[in-house]
Amino acid sequence: MRNYEVAFIAAPTLAPEELDAFIAQMQAVVEGKNGRVVKVDNWGKKSLAYKIKKFRDGYYVILTVEADGAIIAELERRFRVADYVIRFLSVRIDEDLKRSEKMKIARQRKSGSKPVPAPAPPAGEPEAEPPAAPIA
C-alpha cells in the first residue's frame, strides 16, 4: 500500500450535494478495494489561476489515500468519465514524506542537542553521539 494525494477540481456548476455524493462515491471505490481514505480535504469553491473548460472557478477536493496503483487507476478512470471533473492530479507522497522525515532526523543530529520541535527526540541522547555522523 502506498500513500497518494489525489486532487481534483469539479465544475462550479455542480451542486454542493452532488459534489458530496461524488466524493462519497470515490471513497466507496477506494474502500471497496481495500484502500483507506485518510483525509478528505474540501477547499470549497476557489477561483482558478486560468480558465479550464471556460470555467473560472471550481471546487477543489483533495483526498489523501492509502491505496495501491490499481485503485488510483480506477479513480482516475472515473475522473475522466465524469464530465464535471475538470482537472485532476494524483501524486504519490509516501517516498517524499519518508525523505522529509529523514531530512528532519539528519538535521537534528547535526544540530546536536539543540531542541527541535519535531517528533519527540529522546532528550539528552543526541549529546552522547558525535556530531559528525550524517548516516541516517
Next chain:
Amino acid sequence: MPAPKRFSVKRKRVCKFCAEKITYIDFKDGKLLSHFIPERGKILPRRISGACSVHQRQLSEAIKRARHMAILPFVAD
C-alpha cells in the same frame, strides 16, 4: 602591477527552505509558492531564489504541479 583586487561581496545566502526547516514543499501551498514566481509567472532561478539544489528541485516540481491544478498560472499576462 597586479590587477586591482576585486572585492566580491560575499553575502552568505541561506536557502529559505533550509532555514525554515521545510522538508517537503507542498504543491497545494500556493501562498508559499507564489514567492518564487515573478510577475511573468516563471520559476525563479536558483541564483535569485537562493534555494539549495535539493529544495530548488522540490520547488520547481511543486510549482509545476500547482500550475496543473490551476493554483498558479502558467503565464501571468
